[in-house]
Amino acid sequence: MPLPAEDTTAALPFAITRESASAPAPTWRDGTYTGLGDSPHGDIEARVVIKDGRIVEAGIATCETRYPCSVIDPLIHEPVERQSPDVDYMSRATESSDAYYNALVAALENAREPSPSEAATPK
Amino acid sequence: MIRTEAVMGTIVSIEIDAPDDAAERAFEWFRLVEAHCSRFDATSELRQLTSGQRTPVSPILFEAVRFALMVAEETGGAFDPTVGGRMAARGFNRHYLTGEVTDTPASGDDVSFHDVELDARDRSILLRRPLTLDLGAVAKGMAVDAAARELQPYRNFAIDAGGDLYLSGYNPQGKPWSAGIRHPRVPGDLLDCFPISDRAVCTSGDYERGQHILDPRRGEAATGIASATVIAPSALLADALATAAFVLDPQESIKLLTRMSVEGLILTAGLELFRTPGLCRA
Numbered sequence: 001m002p003l004p005a006e007d008t009t010a011a012l013p014f015a016i017t018r019e020s021a022s023a024p025a026p027t028w029r030d031g032t033y034t035g036l037g038d039s040p041h042g043d044i045e046a047r048v049v050i051k052d053g054r055i056v057e058a059g060i061a062t063c064e065t066r067y068p069c070s071v072i073d074p075l076i077h078e079p080v081e082r083q084s085p086d087v088d089y090m091s092r093a094t095e096s097s098d099a100y101y102n103a104l105v106a107a108l109e110n111a112r113e114p115s116p117s118e119a120a121t122p123k
Numbered sequence: 124m125i126r127t128e129a130v131m132g133t134i135v136s137i138e139i140d141a142p143d144d145a146a147e148r149a150f151e152w153f154r155l156v157e158a159h160c161s162r163f164d165a166t167s168e169l170r171q172l173t174s175g176q177r178t179p180v181s182p183i184l185f186e187a188v189r190f191a192l193m194v195a196e197e198t199g200g201a202f203d204p205t206v207g208g209r210m211a212a213r214g215f216n217r218h219y220l221t222g223e224v225t226d227t228p229a230s231g232d233d234v235s236f237h238d239v240e241l242d243a244r245d246r247s248i249l250l251r252r253p254l255t256l257d258l259g260a261v262a263k264g265m266a267v268d269a270a271a272r273e274l275q276p277y278r279n280f281a282i283d284a285g286g287d288l289y290l291s292g293y294n295p296q297g298k299p300w301s302a303g304i305r306h307p308r309v310p311g312d313l314l315d316c317f318p319i320s321d322r323a324v325c326t327s328g329d330y331e332r333g334q335h336i337l338d339p340r341r342g343e344a345a346t347g348i349a350s351a352t353v354i355a356p357s358a359l360l361a362d363a364l365a366t367a368a369f370v371l372d373p374q375e376s377i378k379l380l381t382r383m384s385v386e387g388l389i390l391t392a393g394l395e396l397f398r399t400p401g402l403c404r405a
Binding site for chain 1: 133
């Protein structure tokens with residue numbers, strides 16, 4: 001049984017409270033989806049794989065930039081599950097580029113379960 | 124069970140044995156902090172700050188900026204939210220690949236955290252000069268900490284925000300979580316591995332953004348460090364200090380981390396390893 005929630009924890013060195021409700025969590029349909037992100041140097045296509053409503057894989061599908069994908073790919077292609085059999089978690093620096101993130105968001109948008117009102121509207 | 128979302132420019136995973144709504148509340152913090160502090164979103168509160176205009180802000184944005192300025196002060200500007208390496212990282216595909224010298228619109232080369240003024244009385248922020256505030260590291264750390272607070276009643280859980288970790292209690296085998304540090308030169312290899320409970324582990328590495336992290340104090344790329352990891356009670360602190368340790372001299376970093384009562388492991392570009400005394404092996 002969970003203990004009662006407390007206002008403070010050692011993890012948080014100051015008190016902030018939630019002021020407003022944020023957007024509800026998206027739900028995704030199972031499958032493989034892609035999305036494009038553009039940059040001044042060309043497009044990046046991201047791919048996400050959804051299984052049981054969860055992201056199980058995310059990475060670059062194609063790189064149409066003027067620069068080799070290998071420049072970008074090792075930096076941001078990270079499996080979302082545990083990264084090594086030897087450890088529970090891996091601490092690593094993984095800043096992603098704006099283009100990749102936008103591509104990922106676009107891919108997830110394609111995977112998003114339509115809301116009831118969207119589903120009711122004929123295309 | 125591991126739950127995953129794409130938020131704050133990265134992939135966030137939470138491993139916890141708890142009802143869905145608990146993890147959902149934790150993810151909500153990421154979305155909420157992002158809404159206030161995001162550089163990606165033109166409607167974020169951060170993007171509404173205008174130079175020369177004192178602006179009252181939310182507690183989240185105020186605390187994020189206040190913390191960033193505190194660390195900037197503490198590190199002598201090695202961490203600086205006005206010109207920090209995180210900004211260079213985010214602009215990766217705009218200038219790193221071309222080698223072009225980028226200049227944020229209307230932002231001078233010599234802006235620093237001294238150009239940001241806070242007033243706790245009315246919780247307002249004033250940017251004295253045109254500058255771009257980047258709270259990437261701080262905001263992510265803050266969201267991790269807030270999510271950890273949300274999940275605290277469940278005791279045992281792991282949060283992985285794109286490599287920024289907060290590991291609480293024990294793993295499903297009832298042991299402290301094992302946290303590896305990615306080797307910056309050998310893909311798939313570990314630099315080291317530690318048992319972790321109730322601590323955040325954050326790493327800055329040169330593989331993250333080539334050798335184009337700006338040293339805010341000099342305005343030049345920092346090239347001396349391959350990987351800097353900090354283990355601290357909060358992700359906010361660990362992330363900010365790992366960023367600072369990336370541009371500081373390693374001996375200076377170890378002193379700083381020791382003074383701040385946190386642990387750290389730093390590998391130089393010449394593959395020399397430095398550790399805080401608490402991580403030294405017998």
